[in-house]
Amino acid sequence: MTATKTKPKPLVIPELCKGCGRCIEACPQGCFTLGSEINPESGLIPVVLDLEKCNACGLCFTACPEPFGLTPVADIPHPEDVDHEAFMMGEATIRDDHYPDEIPPQKIPMPDLPPLFIKGTYASAIGALLAGCRHFYGYPITPSTEGAELMAKVLPDLEGTFVQAVSEVATVNMMYGCGGAGLPCMTFTSSPGFSLMLEGISYMIGAEVPGVFVNIMRGGPGLGNIAPEQSDIKLVSRGLGHGNTHAISLAASSPQEMLDLTMLAFELTFKYRNPVVLLGDGYLGQISGKVTLPREMVKPGLPSWAVYGDAEHRKNLICSIALSEKELETHNYKLTDKYQRMIDNEQRAELYRCHDAEVLIIAANTPARMARGAVGQLREKGIRAGLFRPITIWPFPIGLLLPLLDQVKEIVVVEASNGQLEDEMRLALSHEHVVDLPLIDHIRHFGGVLPQLEEIVDHISKDNLFEDSEKNGNAWKKGGRS
C-alpha cells in the first residue's frame, strides 16, 4: 500500500500576521475572516482562520506576504504549542522553500562586440545591466531621464522590474526594499530629485542596504536649471541625510566611465552593504562618445543577509531603528569602522602628467575634460602643469595627492560649483595635518556655464607667481589666496 502525501494547510501565527487581508481575497473557501483583537506583540489585528472548509488549495500561501505557517493537516499544532519566538528568529522550519545561505556572484565572459557610440546616460544604464541590475525605480527628471527610458525599454525583455514611482521619496524607499532583499537596484536622478531622496538614503545607510544612485547633476539652488553643474559634491560628501552617514561617491568624466563606474558602483555597494552614488553632470549625461564594452558581465548572487519571505531568512529582517542608546552607539561605531575601510581602500584618482607638475589642476566630471586639454597647452608654454582628477569624490583621494605636494607650487581647482570640490580637498588636507600648503587658486562657474580650456590656460599663464617665486624663493608658498 502506498502512502499518500497530505497537502499542507495554513496556520496563522498571530505575531506575524499584518492583517492585510490578502488571504481573505485569495481563499475560495472563505476560511479567513477579518479579526477584531489587537495582538499585543505586533500591535496589529491578525485574521481569524477556520480550516473546516479548507481544501488545501494553497492559494493563501501565495497571497500572504508573511511566512505564516505551513504544515500537514494532521500535524496542525494548537497555536499555544507553536514556538513563536523560534519562528520569529527563523529557527523553526515552516515553509519548505529554503534558500541557500549565500550564492556568490559570477563573472560571465562577454562576446567580442564592437564599441558603441552612445550618450553618458545610456552608457550608465548598460553598465547597470551588465552588472546584473534587473530592478529599476525612479522618477523622471532632466537631464537624467534617458537612462531611465532605456531601462524601461530593456528590463521587461530581461524579466526585470521597472517602476516609475510617484515621487523620489517613493523611489528611494522601493530601493530600500529591493536592496534589502539582496537584489541589485538603481535609480537615475538629478540634483533636486537627489535632494528629495536624502532621508531614504540615510535609512539605507543605517540599515546597511545596497543601492546605486546615478545623479546627473544640474544647476541649483532650488529647481535651478537643467544645465550641467557640480552642485551635489557637498551633499554626497557631507549631507547624505541625518546622522553618521557616508557613501562612496564616484565621479565620471566620459561616457566610457559612466559605464565602467556604474559597474564598479554595483560591486562596491554590495562589498560594503552601503549605497553608492555615481555623479555625472548634465553635459556628461547628454554627450555621446565611444564606449567599449567590458570583457565580463556579472550574474548577481544572493547574499546571506538578504531578507526573503521564508522562515529561514526572517531572522535577517532589516531595520534602521535602534531605540536602545547603547545599541545605536555600537551600530554607529560599526558604521564608522566601515567608512574607515572605504577611506583606506577605495580612494581613486587619475593622475595626468603629474610626475613633474608644479601647477596642479584639480578637476572632476566635465570640467576635467577642459582641464586635461589645458595641461597640454600650458606645457607648450613651458609651464609644468598636471591634472589630478578625483574619481572618488568621497573618500577624497588624499592619499594620492599627498605625494605630489613636495613638488607642486600651485593648486588650481577648476569646478562648476561654488567651491564644493575645493572644500573637500581642503578638508582632506586638514585631516592629514598638512600645514605647508601650496598656493591654492580656483576657477569657478555656475548654472551651466562650464570652465573653458582657454580660460584655464589664460588664468594660469597670466599668473606671474612663478616669476615672483623665482625672485622670492618659496615666499609664495604660504597657502590659500582664495
Ligand code: SF4
Ligand atoms: S489552502 Fe486554500 S482553502 Fe485552505 S485556507 Fe488556504 S486558500 Fe483557503
Ligand code: SF4
Ligand atoms: S495574507 Fe497573511 S499577513 Fe495578510 S492577513 Fe492573511 S495571514 Fe495575515
